[in-house]
Amino acid sequence: MAKPTVHDIAREAGVSLSTVDRVLNGRADVRPKNAERVKAAVEKLGYVRDTNAANLAKQRQYRFLFVLPEGPNHFVETIATAVEEASGAQVADRTDVDVLLVDAADPHAIVEALSALDLSTLDGVAMMVPETPQVRDAIAHIKSAGIYVVALVSDLPNSRCDHFVGVDNFSAGKIAGALLGKFLRNETGSILVATNSMVARDSIERRFGLDEVLSRDYPRLTALPTIEFYDDPERIHETLDHALKAHPELKAVYSMGSGNAAMLDALREHGVAGKLVAIAHDLTTVTRQALIDGELDAVIAQNVGHLVRSTLRVLRAKCDGTDIYEAQEKIRIEIIMRENLY
């Protein structure tokens, strides 16, 4: 009992190959009765389309686009690099991958860039942008052109994307809390929490996760109110200065989002790098070096290579109408220390 082909289906259903094809590919002009018979035969024989053969016949090329925020962001750079790498690999077989950088801070600019796209040349888009009403509408427009859209890194819960590829940031924040709790075993004190901006959903969710774990499991630790420093290294510097004076019991620093470099600079200037427990997000050249130098105790990360390959697989599955292999596509929250740097 070899794998059934369309021929077997045709025979089983008592119709011609053409009719099977019409049903399978959703073409018009098939009587409901015959459509049913074909579907029944598919069911009965357990037919699954051989995607490779189909793609060969169709000379299929998948065309995907990554929309990433532009600007000096180490994390985004690692993603762009990973896209580059992946496009030469097996996962990118028969697919063209492009990257579009947009000014993520300006919803208008995003929409403009998106509407400049030639939708007829696209099959799928992966978006890493903050969700605004304008962006939501732009996504709806793209989707109405039959293009699949996945949210990358930050979910876009109100945009009816086809999938979200990224980690659960609430859990990521919980992990930060757990690490701090265990690194500061039996200790009492407070934790400085910083991020570039709480506008990004990521930071908000991480903060929630942090607070939940600390208050439930480690009440002896107090997380100070989140500092936002809006791309201004000076601000983080002042804040740290202030925090060190006002909170002599300060034991740790948690950098929740972008701006790790500024945070580390400030720690160094105050001579507390390596003394305070320090945890940051995202593995970049900066955090990697800080781990090696012992200035960071741990980095909470997501494997960007996996992120990108997963995105490609998910988009392709959407295009093919096949199932997504959840176990494979789940992006894990990784804890990186000096000893498991990769």
Next chain:
Amino acid sequence: MAKPTVHDIAREAGVSLSTVDRVLNGRADVRPKNAERVKAAVEKLGYVRDTNAANLAKQRQYRFLFVLPEGPNHFVETIATAVEEASGAQVADRTDVDVLLVDAADPHAIVEALSALDLSTLDGVAMMVPETPQVRDAIAHIKSAGIYVVALVSDLPNSRCDHFVGVDNFSAGKIAGALLGKFLRNETGSILVATNSMVARDSIERRFGLDEVLSRDYPRLTALPTIEFYDDPERIHETLDHALKAHPELKAVYSMGSGNAAMLDALREHGVAGKLVAIAHDLTTVTRQALIDGELDAVIAQNVGHLVRSTLRVLRAKCDGTDIYEAQEKIRIEIIMRENLY
């Protein structure tokens, strides 16, 4: 400039399709001069064989076998389950996957099981067995039949396998040391180290990694000599009893290999579960529950789903003679805590 096909190669080289085929598939009866011209054309046009089309034409079925140790081992069970899962997924396209359980403690039994295999029905084997001279010979025999062999989980460095799929256990041990060092910040004391048996390379390598990190970075922590308890829960029980009495400064327990359940039982019986810092290897039903219950602080793991899929991709790449995408196939050492359980 679309992707070149064999036809383009034939035209470029000024030979017939047949000759191109003979060269590409290593068949005989081609004059060296023409072989060279074909190779030059391949080079010049950047031809890469369309594996999917080739597999379609060949009606290729890859036949792979996982050789795993039998017996009540939670970790092996998770692997077997992962194999089961993966064989229905995209990675297992066109491939038949089987699992063979062998008595890993008995080199003779392994060899016997391996020699009972019908090698003509196999394309690749993934082996998770301890390396002995007998096993090494058996592997050589399998390889001489043109079958690809990869080492799984434990490397087989003297067996000239085609690849090793698994983590670097030396690094895994280092991670354990780093976690212990950070969990026991500013504390002095000793650490109980246990494993089922140091015969397995894994445990030896992990112990080395542990010692290196502790002696270099955390000299205030002392790892006690490794306890081996050879499938005897009683032994670990006694040892713990003895250790608690002889070492009042005992701060932590590190379970290096299989036998986590026995270790946890002993901790519970002595009322120190959740009190001593505890780290174990491998995410199984047992360690998962212990994490949830707070009896284990962290588990050092490798993602078995990834392990199995990676094995399948590697074996396939070997069969196809294509490159291995190292970045994807590198198995990462994961640190699992209650908050990032998956």
Next chain:
DNA sequence: ATTGACGTGACATACGTATGTCAATTACCG
């Protein structure tokens, strides 16, 4: 000069699917 071995090319068929053409059949309407 004949034989044979080797090297080569032309051609055909196949894999499983997609897609087109065109004639034949069927269903439905008035």
Next chain:
DNA sequence: CGGTAATTGACATACGTATGTCACGTCAAT
């Protein structure tokens, strides 16, 4: 019932590769 439109089937071609057959040429050895 005829007429028309909707359905259907037979057939062909294609995708890129593998593989087989067979005839033809070349060259060295006999």
